[in-house]
Amino acid sequence: MTWSDPEKLKRVKDFGISGIAFCVARESGSGKLFFGNSDFKVYEVDALAEKPEPAAFEAEGHQSYVTGIVQNQTQLVSGSYDGNLIWWDSESKKPTRTVKAHERWIRNVTASPDGSIVASVADDMVGKLWDAKSGETMHTLKDHKEETPDHYPSMLYAGAFSPDGKWLATADKVGHIAVWEVASGKKAAELESPGMYTWDPRARRHSIGGIRSVAFSHDSKLLAAGGIGKIGNIDHLGGPSRVEIFDWQKGESLHVIEDNELKGLVEQIEFDPSGNWLLAAGGDHGGFVSFYSVETGKLIKQDKAPMHVHQLAMNDDSTGFFAVGHGKIAHYEFKSDHPPGPAEPPLPEDAA
Amino acid sequence: MFRACLTVATTFLCAQVSLYATDLLPADQPMESVIDHYVDDLIKTNDVQTASQIDEHILIRRLTLDLAGRIPTTAELHAFVSADPATRRAKLVDKLLASPDFIDHHRNELQVLLEYPDRRNDKDFRNYLLWATEQNRPWNTMFRDMLAGDENDEYQKAALQFVRHRAKSLDDLTNDTAVLFFGVNVSCAKCHDHPLVEDWKQDHYYGMQSFFSRTFLTKKQSLGEKFYGDVKFTTTSGVEKQAQFMFLNGSVVKDDTPELDDDSRKKYDALVKKLQQDDKIEVSYPEFRPRERLVETASHKDNDAFLARNIVNRIWHRMTGRGIVDPPDQLHSENSPSHPELLDWLARDTVENGYDLKRLIRGIALSRIYSRSSEWNSAAAPPSPHYFAVAIPRPLSPRQYAMSLLVATRNPPHWEQWLTKPAEDWKKERTNLENATNNWDDAFEIPGENFQVAVDEALFFSNNNRIDNDLLRDSGDRLVGHLKKLDDPEAALSAAFEAVNSRQPTDDERKAIIEYLESRREDSPAAIKQVVWALLTGPELRFNH
Amino acid sequence: MAQPGSIFCGSADHGLSRRGFLGAAGAATAGTFAADMTRLDGLKNPLLAGQVKRQQKSVILLWLAGGASQFETWDPKPGQSTGGPYSKIKTSANDVHISELLPKMAQRMNHTAIIRSINSKIGDHGGGASLMETGRVKDPGLIYPDIGAIAARELGRADSQVPDYVSMYTSTEGRRKGTSGFLGARYAPMFLSDKQIPDNMRRLEAISDVDHKDRAALRDLLSKRFTKARHSEKINSHTTAYSRVHGLMSSEKLFDIEQEPESVRAKYGPRQFAQQCLIARRLVEAGTPFVKVARAWWDSHGQNFETHRELCADLDHAMSTLLDDLEERGLLENTLVVTLGEFGRTPKINASLGRDHFANAWSCSLSGCGVRGGSFYGKTEPEGNTVADGEVGAAEVFATILEALGIDHEKEYMIGSRPIPLSDFGAKPIKEVLA
Structure with missing residues (x-):
């Protein structure tokens, strides 16, 4: 029996890939990864092999960066800046269906816990729910504004299902979050995290930021959004990596975590099944993986990742993960052979 | 790349500029009479007509602008006009040269010259120049301070801002030194031998550059010099050459340091790198210091013609609006001085009298050519400016103009007290005025060869509220306030003209303006303001004429 | 009755007096002033503007400060490892494809020529800007005038009652005023840094x-x-x-876009860059020979694609609206619209998904006056790392701009004893993009 213990975080291995991996899906019970790349291709790799050798799906596929990928048994669904969703047979590595899903660049593809529904978000500022089997559109989710308050095109970066499968959250560049009821396609809640968006009206006159990741806690009650905080020089990612945790049904912000130690965009968030911690990964020129306490918002443990992390895939028992990103894939573990012991006596208030 | 490259590079170099002409007038003849002798000689030879001498009003104005950096106050004007005509000019010149005004003004002029082409207004450098000017520090010593001063000395350290500001650009350091201290623009010779000037070869450009190529800025902003390193360049015929430490007249300095082996080079490279990155280590210097050697060579009696002629020519240019060599950075054999003997006499005099710039300024200020009118009333075309037969109107420098605006717009009786008060008090007042100009001088262009008044200046005077709220304020301490209190428009007009233009209005001006004031009697404060505005923005104040 | 020799009429009636006073002394100024105002009024109507179509040529320089990416604008390389995520699109000019981030410009490429083979070598902001503004490497001891000052001098009138070189640079990053160098302050830009209307x-x-x-x-x-x-x-x-003050003051309205009909303002829209382009159009229409509108800051070291998504949308809209407006008014054939910056951006995409400074193979565009619309010149190799064909430097771009305006690029100014040609020694205009 192993338990997860963020304190034990260690990088087991990392290896180089060509180009930039933006998204990853892991085949259950294995180290087999499928990832979408900046060379417009989908790859398969066994990350646990001694010498991992990524192999591209050679069949005609996407025409731009592959930014989202999900797997359900032998079926893969990938999305790209070309606006298409492609259904692949993961064994034959051939496309089985191509759908013109969005008018503009698809930023994220995610699947419901049971794999029956696929959600895509794109810069046409709509989210779409798809029947994973038939490829039919179930709902088109319209709420995010097409323009920023400063009249520039906005972007819709992030989407995530709740573990109970009832809800989908979508989040955009200016820090607006919508929570949708999956069954009806109706908007159930709205949240704002304006600190994720930096508009520089004076020095550089453009913007940076956006919510790049969202995640529900395992009881589906909390919602975390990740991105970057206010940046002085918006031409670099030199701002605090930022996570905001909401009790989304109450519309209440519980924590804003801004980390100036390892800076940059939070590209993905994962909650601990037991509800103790969350994992945020991302980067600037470098990368990071950071564990925070859900209860206090305090940092538990972090590592300077060997690359900017774009996405990660947890292993089956949440004691390790595979992170993909700029030119590299890294394997991390944080397991312990005993449950995380009784915490040391808490520090007196003022010592913190 | 380049169009016609005239000559093939040769290694034969000769000193094109001989030291000094022989047969000069005696060294002990008064400078002003030497100046007049040589200038009038050329005028007579060419049968050139000259402008008349200026009257006492324009004279005190011109002298005060040139020696004190501002127009005279009404009190000074009155005192001068009523003084003994036989002696008042010399007395005024000596008084102004001894005044704190001169120190500030001379400093300002040197600063503008030496910071060219930028406009840094560097505080440390300004302080150095003030200190140097206060004690009339010899120009050759200042040259040493600025190029190879001692960083442990507070003032010399500030003087080195000259190098420090240019340390990141070897080309700027090379060219600005050549232009500002030797009157020579060798930048053309960087890429090829100068197409029009025989004197300047690539060897000269890179020779001059060699003296600076080892200079670097440490992390602490000190000036270090590397332990080895030569300048290499490619001639237009594609041959790679190693430059020598060569001065403009071909004099070569040898680096007598024994050849370094690879290990020592590595060691020194590491040291330099450390100095550039770490602000805690002390600078250590090599034995052979090229900038010092440049200073030594250029100041040596066999080579000092460049240094001396340049500063003479620069001061002459400042006082007359044109160089004996013109433009002043084109001192070479293809651009002959208009008065070669005069230039040489003045250069010799300057060297022999310890590079005393005050002495030079005094001599020019007392000459007859200095007090020629800038008006040319003859139907014939005016003579070429190189005769110095008619004075050249000179735009005021930003600080001269700012200072003059401040002086002109004070309540005129305010200035009377300074005729009798102790000099120390005036010094304080002058410093205050000088500081006040800091807020104004950005509004104006620095006069240069291609000077034009920018329309921004005209718009600034027309519509900026500082003009109305400050210069034209009608409180009691201001000119407008003073004029408002005078019941008699005639008296107001006289006072306004004297305060701004150092003279009484002409009959025509008087008539026209009184008429205007009469027509606006119901709102005479506003009318007075418009008259003062017209005076302040007129060319008569804007130029030293 | 006015007395002989008096410049005032002498009447007790102040109004009359003042008229007399001005009538004599201010006639010249007032006259020019009136003439200009008539012209400005006439030009409010596009049809009238067409009728009084100027021979006078003008430039609007859209300065992409910070350095725009050639990949995301004029020289897309989709499918290459360096190409980024965006695709290329067809344009109204055969054979010319540009980035999908410029869809409106794609429809107007028949007015525009692209130069894709600039190797300007200098990759720092200050050096690059100075190089591209003056068409040559800085020379110690000599301050060169920039393209705006040269245009003002060569195309303007000395007594012009409208500004002849207006430079807008609202952002603070990399702000450069522009310089008239040895041409003197007469040709210095009227500079707008934080307001839409110049100071004073x-x-x-x-x-x-x-x-x-x-x-x-x-x-x-x-x-x-x-x-x-x-x-x-x-x-x-x-x-x-x-003497220019009154004329310039009367041209204050040129800077006020509220003077435009709502329909025109709506086309330009709410963003500042486009509004400044509208001001530029108003100025050019009134006879201003050179307007620079700087759009900062393209320096996308991080998040290049997000930055270009915003800034290209801005450029695409502003530039295409400007070209349409100029064309509609019959001004485009005498107005050259240029996009230029200090350099382009690296083929390599860095870990922050940014592109860094790159001067070795980048692009600019010329539209309108003197330009062979729908053409392009030069090629970069497939990944965009180097120029493959038709390499040009800043001097050639400079010479091309001058030739497009009908200015002899070899004309010389004498500075001291040095002849200084308008474009750098030996530079040849790129004939292929000229009409």
């Missing part, structure tokens, strides 16, 4: 129009006496500067 253009409330005119007339009177017997270009420049 507007009459102060505290000073009445009458006072303004009176004092100008008084100044004229005093100045005439002084300048009569003094022959000096420098003094003349003083007179000229003041």
Whole structure:
């Protein structure tokens, strides 16, 4: 029996890939990864092999960066800046269906816990729910504004299902979050995290930021959004990596975590099944993986990742993960052979 | 790349500029009479007509602008006009040269010259120049301070801002030194031998550059010099050459340091790198210091013609609006001085009298050519400016103009007290005025060869509220306030003209303006303001004429 | 009755008196002033503008400060490892494809020529900007005029009553005013940094129009006496500067886009860059030979694709609206619209998904006056790392701009004893993109 213990975080291995991996899906019970790349291709790799050798799906596929990928048994669904969703047979590595899903660049593809529904978000500022089997559109989710308050095109970066499968959250560049009821396609809640968006009206006159990741806690009650905080020089990612945790049904912000130690965009968030911690990964020129306490918002443990992390895939028992990103894939573990012991006596208030 | 490259590079170099002409007038003849002798000689030879001498009003104005950096106050004007005509000019010149005004003004002029082409207004450098000017520090010593001063000395350290500001650009350091201290623009010779000037070869450009190529800025902003390193360049015929430490007249300095082996080079490279990155280590210097050697060579009696002629020519240019060599950075054999003997006499005099710039300024200020009118009333075309037969109107420098605006717009009786008060008090007042100009001088262009008044200046005077709220304020301490209190428009007009233009209005001006004031009697404060505005923005104040 | 020799009528009636006063002393100024106003009024109507179509040529320089990416604008490389996520699109000019981030410009490429083979070598902001603005490497001891000052000098009138070089640079990053160098302050830009209207253009409330005119007339009177017997270009420049004040003040309205019909303003939209382009159009229409509109800051070291998504949308909209507007008014054939910056951006995409400074193979565009629309010149190799064909430097771009305007690029200014040609020694214009 192993338990997860963020304190034990260690990088087991990392290896180089060509180009930039933006998204990853892991085949259950294995180290087999499928990832979408900046060379417009989908790859398969066994990350646990001694010498991992990524192999591209050679069949005609996407025409731009592959930014989202999900797997359900032998079926893969990938999305790209070309606006298409492609259904692949993961064994034959051939496309089985191509759908013109969005008018503009698809930023994220995610699947419901049971794999029956696929959600895509794109810069046409709509989210779409798809029947994973038939490829039919179930709902088109319209709420995010097409323009920023400063009249520039906005972007819709992030989407995530709740573990109970009832809800989908979508989040955009200016820090607006919508929570949708999956069954009806109706908007159930709205949240704002304006600190994720930096508009520089004076020095550089453009913007940076956006919510790049969202995640529900395992009881589906909390919602975390990740991105970057206010940046002085918006031409670099030199701002605090930022996570905001909401009790989304109450519309209440519980924590804003801004980390100036390892800076940059939070590209993905994962909650601990037991509800103790969350994992945020991302980067600037470098990368990071950071564990925070859900209860206090305090940092538990972090590592300077060997690359900017774009996405990660947890292993089956949440004691390790595979992170993909700029030119590299890294394997991390944080397991312990005993449950995380009784915490040391808490520090007196003022010592913190 | 380049169009016609005239000559093939040769290694034969000769000193094109001989030291000094022989047969000069005696060294002990008064400078002003030497100046007049040589200038009038050329005028007579060419049968050139000259402008008349200026009257006492324009004279005190011109002298005060040139020696004190501002127009005279009404009190000074009155005192001068009523003084003994036989002696008042010399007395005024000596008084102004001894005044704190001169120190500030001379400093300002040197600063503008030496910071060219930028406009840094560097505080440390300004302080150095003030200190140097206060004690009339010899120009050759200042040259040493600025190029190879001692960083442990507070003032010399500030003087080195000259190098420090240019340390990141070897080309700027090379060219600005050549232009500002030797009157020579060798930048053309960087890429090829100068197409029009025989004197300047690539060897000269890179020779001059060699003296600076080892200079670097440490992390602490000190000036270090590397332990080895030569300048290499490619001639237009594609041959790679190693430059020598060569001065403009071909004099070569040898680096007598024994050849370094690879290990020592590595060691020194590491040291330099450390100095550039770490602000805690002390600078250590090599034995052979090229900038010092440049200073030594250029100041040596066999080579000092460049240094001396340049500063003479620069001061002459400042006082007359044109160089004996013109433009002043084109001192070479293809651009002959208009008065070669005069230039040489003045250069010799300057060297022999310890590079005393005050002495030079005094001599020019007392000459007859200095007090020629800038008006040319003859139907014939005016003579070429190189005769110095008619004075050249000179735009005021930003600080001269700012200072003059401040002086002109004070309540005129305010200035009377300074005729009798102790000099120390005036010094304080002058410093205050000088500081006040800091807020104004950005509004104006620095006069240069291609000077034009920018329309921004005209718009600034027309519509900026500082003009109305400050210069034209009608409180009691201001000119407008003073004029408002005078019941008699005639008296107001006289006072306004004297305060701004150092003279009484002409009959025509008087008539026209009184008429205007009469027509606006119901709102005479506003009318007075418009008259003062017209005076302040007129060319008569804007130029030293 | 006015007395002989008097410049005032002498009447007790102040109004009359002032008219007489101005009638004599201020006639020249007032005359020019009136003429310009008529013209401005006439030009409000696009049809009329067409009828009084100028021969005078103008430039609007859209300065992409910070360095825009050639990949995301004029030289897309989709599918290459360096190409980024965006695709290329067809344009109204056969054979010319540009980035999908410029869809509106794609429909207007018949007016535009692209130069894709600039190797300007200098990759720092200050050095690159100075190089591209002046068409040559900085020379110690000599301050070169930039393209704006040269255009003002070569295309403008010395006594112009409208500004002849306007430079807008609102952002603070990398702000550069521009310089007239050795051409002197007469050709220095009127600079707008934080407001849409230049400083000191507007009459102060505290000073009445009458006072303004009176004092100008008084100044004229005093100045005439002084300048009569003094022959000096420098003094003349003083007179000229003041004689332009009234005209310039009357051109204040050129900077006010509220003067435009709502329909026109709506086309330009709410963003500042486009609004400044509208001001540029108004200025050009009134006779201003050179307007620079700087759009900062393209320096996308991080998040290049997000930055270009925003800034290209801005450029695409502003530039295409401007070209349409100029064309509709019959001004495009005499107005050259240029996009240029200090350099392009690296083929390599860094870990922050940014592109860094890159001067070895990048692009610019020329539209309108003197340009062979729908053409392109030069090629970069497939990944965009180097120029493959038709390499040009800043000097050639500079010479091409001058030739497009009908200015002899080899004309020389004499500075001291040095002849300085308008474009750098030996530079040849790129004939292939010229009409």
